[in-house]
């Protein structure tokens with residue numbers, strides 16, 4: 001974006017000839033979190049210029065959705081950010097529910113909150129695992145993370161039938177009710193989670209290596225974060241208190257008491273981004289506990305048909321997905337298919353500041369900075 | 383060797399085998415997959431190698447980031463037209479004998495995105511696939527089963543006659559991405575378009 005280095009002056013060694021080295025990292029690179037490529041210009045170990053190249057996973061999501069009925073693209077939204085299918089579903093449902101006005105039953109609202117907070121736990125816990133993996137701690141933290149992830153995926157599977165691609169939300173409610181005893185099992189998982197977090201925090205948060213490798217690396221100033229449209233934990237790590245759950249109060253988020261962790265400092269480095277996520281998990285547990293206490297039995301689906309013909313209108317629905325603001329923009333033209341279907345993917349927009357954060361850092365740090373942004377290529381390329 | 387003699391010897395504490403069996407046993411039980419994730423299915427591939435499913439039990443946990451050190455490629459996810467040349471190039475860089483598992487509906491046929499303009503309709507158009515693993519995404523148990531199938535296949539290979547051994551390096555030309563499509567559209571040595579059942583039979587037409 002702003003800082004590029006076309007006129008970079010090489011440091012001349014006495015009589016040695018020096019030149020910049022151009023390295024293409026990816027699309028097959030273990031640290032790029034999928035099929036993503038960075039064209040890096042290096043002066044020794046220092047990153048002088050960096051150009052992100054993507055499009056390797058462009059799956060025509062938007063074009064396909066414009067050629068099918070509204071409901072039919074619900075399973076495709078699962079595949080956007082494939083860690084968080086539930087929040088993707090919710091954002092799309094919110095947008096479509098503005099086009100067709102339906103009442104959403106109480107129980108469905110509660111289950112939506114429960115599902116998306118569980119999703120947040122899954123996302124953050126795996127992200128931290130992958131992030132520490134990038135730092136070089138191969139195995140252990142990721143193994144712990146996936147152990148916890150499996151427990152939550154079991155809950156998803158019992159409710160929706162699928163581990164990852166849940167396809168659970170419908171316009172006006174949910175596809176089916178949760179099975180008997182599901183809420184108790186969820187409570188068990190939620191009650192045990194803080195214990196795991198304690199362990200994880202003890203292992204990571206004050207670890208000497210993590211501190212020295214992440215602090216003051218990949219700084220992102222508040223001003224740049226705001227003007228680049230960064231959202232989610234990354235924005236909060238730069239010191240902005242902005243959470244769509246609080247701003248929009250979509251669903252029934254106004255009923256829950258929870259805090260929004262954000263960094264008080266002005267640095268916005270990788271460590272802040274890592275800590276914001278660790279703290280956010282605690283708040284998700286708080287929300288989950290309140291939701292599990294408040295939920296009552298009742299219907300889970302409003303009276304919506306399967307095929308809709310909304311009148312000509314526009315709608316934008318957004319949620320606080322674990323990675324940031326996930327929005328769906330729909331233009332209805334009076335037929336059963338959307339005229340325009342656009343996704344505002346948080347990972348993609350957060351990725352735009354990668355260059356600014358990486359210039360001047362070591363090449364090994366570029367890997368961590370990318371990891372701390374938390375991208376998923378399914379969403380970046382769509 | 384005669385089975386009866388073999389078991390006789392075994393009773394006497396002498397273990398006999400053939401070079402073929404020994405070789406296949408060793409290769410089948412120490413597959414080194416390429417650490418290579420494409421899309422959603424890759425997450426399930428990672429989950430398979432993690433604590434609960436523990437791919438290590440079947441001897442295939444050493445995920446190698448470099449294709450030069452790997453002998454199994456798990457194509458885990460949607461192969462787009464922009465990505466296909468890279469996949470083929472990686473496959474070419476692997477030393478033979480090498481194996482491919484096409485994981486998920488996308489790698490097999492394009493899956494849910496088959497109608498898309500940018501999605502390759504099956505990686506088997508360019509590289510030979512040993513096991514097709516359906517699902518979207520397949521469960522980790524299914525990944526383990528596909529590995530078992532592959533091991534079974536390896537067990538039946540014959541060093542003397544199997545093309546993977548005698549032909550040396552087979553050629554897999556890397557397709558070129560032209561901006562809209564891939565050139566050539568498929569590798570005729572590996573894949574042929576299925577015959578059109580509605581086409582008029584040729585002999586009758588000429589006769």
Ligand code: SF4
Nearest residue numbers: 422459486487488518
């Ligand atoms: S088969 Fe399904 S889960 Fe696997 S890559 Fe394709 S869309 Fe994703």
